[in-house]
Amino acid sequence: MLIRDKLNSGELLFSFEFFPPKTQVGEENLWSVLKELVELRPSYVSVTYGAGGSTRNKTVDISHRIQSELKIDAMTHLTCVGSTRDELAEMVDSSMANGLHNVLALRGDPPKGQKIFAKAEGGFGYADELTAFLKNRYGDRVCLGGACYPEGHIEAPSLEKDLDFLKRKVDAGAEFLITQLFFDNRVYFDFVDRARGAGIHVPIIPGIMPVQNFEQIKRFTAMCGASIPSDLYAALEKRADSPERVQELGVVHATIQSLGLIQGGAPGIHFYTLNRSAATRDILGAIRVNGRI
Ligand SMILES: Cc1cc2nc3c(=O)[nH]c(=O)nc-3n(C[C@H](O)[C@H](O)[C@H](O)COP(=O)(O)OP(=O)(O)OC[C@H]3O[C@@H](n4cnc5c(N)ncnc54)[C@H](O)[C@@H]3O)c2cc1C
Numbered sequence: 001m002l003i004r005d006k007l008n009s010g011e012l013l014f015s016f017e018f019f020p021p022k023t024q025v026g027e028e029n030l031w032s033v034l035k036e037l038v039e040l041r042p043s044y045v046s047v048t049y050g051a052g053g054s055t056r057n058k059t060v061d062i063s064h065r066i067q068s069e070l071k072i073d074a075m076t077h078l079t080c081v082g083s084t085r086d087e088l089a090e091m092v093d094s095s096m097a098n099g100l101h102n103v104l105a106l107r108g109d110p111p112k113g114q115k116i117f118a119k120a121e122g123g124f125g126y127a128d129e130l131t132a133f134l135k136n137r138y139g140d141r142v143c144l145g146g147a148c149y150p151e152g153h154i155e156a157p158s159l160e161k162d163l164d165f166l167k168r169k170v171d172a173g174a175e176f177l178i179t180q181l182f183f184d185n186r187v188y189f190d191f192v193d194r195a196r197g198a199g200i201h202v203p204i205i206p207g208i209m210p211v212q213n214f215e216q217i218k219r220f221t222a223m224c225g226a227s228i229p230s231d232l233y234a235a236l237e238k239r240a241d242s243p244e245r246v247q248e249l250g251v252v253h254a255t256i257q258s259l260g261l262i263q264g265g266a267p268g269i270h271f272y273t274l275n276r277s278a279a280t281r282d283i284l285g286a287i288r289v290n291g292r293i
Pocket of ligand 1: 047048049050051052077078079104105106107108109110125126127128146148153154155156157161162163166168169178179180181207
């Protein structure tokens with residue numbers, strides 16, 4: 001089923017993001033986590049596209065297996081990194097032939113060792129170009145999503161410019177947006193207000209990453225330009241020598257965040273699972289406890 005139709009039905013969308021593992025052990029872990037998490041009846045799951053285009057075939061293989069074996073709708077991520085438009089078309093043709101009609105169309109990050117994104121010869125330089133290309137090629141048979149950055153994309157010259165470019169992506173065919181991780185709901189609600197003011201009216205789904213490891217979250221936020229509020233940072237720092245207590249705080253914080261987002265009108269939550277089940281299971285279990293979500 002297309003994500004567009006799920007959004008139009010008014011259903012709150014809870015989605016789980018996974019990455020394709022590089023090892024056999026990682027693969028086995030992924031399937032056991034997936035089997036556990038599909039019991040929570042996610043609206044769909046999404047499978048990332050390896051940085052630099054690595055693991056690209058796995059994205060489609062895993063997504064196809066999720067749909068055919070676990071009977072859960074899947075969304076494939078796709079980036080412009082290192083591919084010509086013909087190669088991208090070939091990949092999406094094959095996904096579509098396998099029943100994968102939901103695509104998160106991304107530019108991707110510059111490959112390791114490069115600071116500036118250089119488009120492949122015959123490829124695309126920005127996500128809006130990929131989005132327009134896919135929309136033109138497949139029309140309404142494909143449902144396209146895009147990424148957005150409540151605190152601004154790390155390369156953007158200003159928040160205003162970032163929003164102008166985001167509007168282009170939506171005008172090109174992105175039907176919904178998923179945010180980069182953030183830890184303060186005001187960041188999300190302010191961003192949604194600014195986006196609406198800029199003429200962006202598609203659903204903006206908040207992306208939540210429960211903190212599972214202090215060092216890792218410091219690394220991730222530094223890489224993507226998201227901030228950790230000082231009180232959360234201090235509380236995590238105090239627990240830094242106890243991984244269990246960091247994870248407990250991560251779950252509690254993400255649960256409060258998720259409830260606040262839903263109560264404030266967010267169309268759902270996209271969980272960055274990092275291929276682990278416990279945090280997502282606990283958060284979703286907690287916010288569904290009163291039966292109204
Ligand atoms: C929900 C989510 C999922 C992700 N999944 C993956 C994944 O699976 N694999 C992966 O490798 N990465 C993934 N990423 C990371 C993403 O690839 C990077 O953040 C990347 O740097 C930007 O991709 P984008 O699609 O947002 O780019 P764009 O929308 O193209 O934006 C990139 C930068 O260019 C600017 N810009 C945009 N359009 C124009 C234009 N027309 N002219 C000039 N400047 C412009 C923007 O302001 C921004 O600074 C994901 C990010 C999110 C939020």
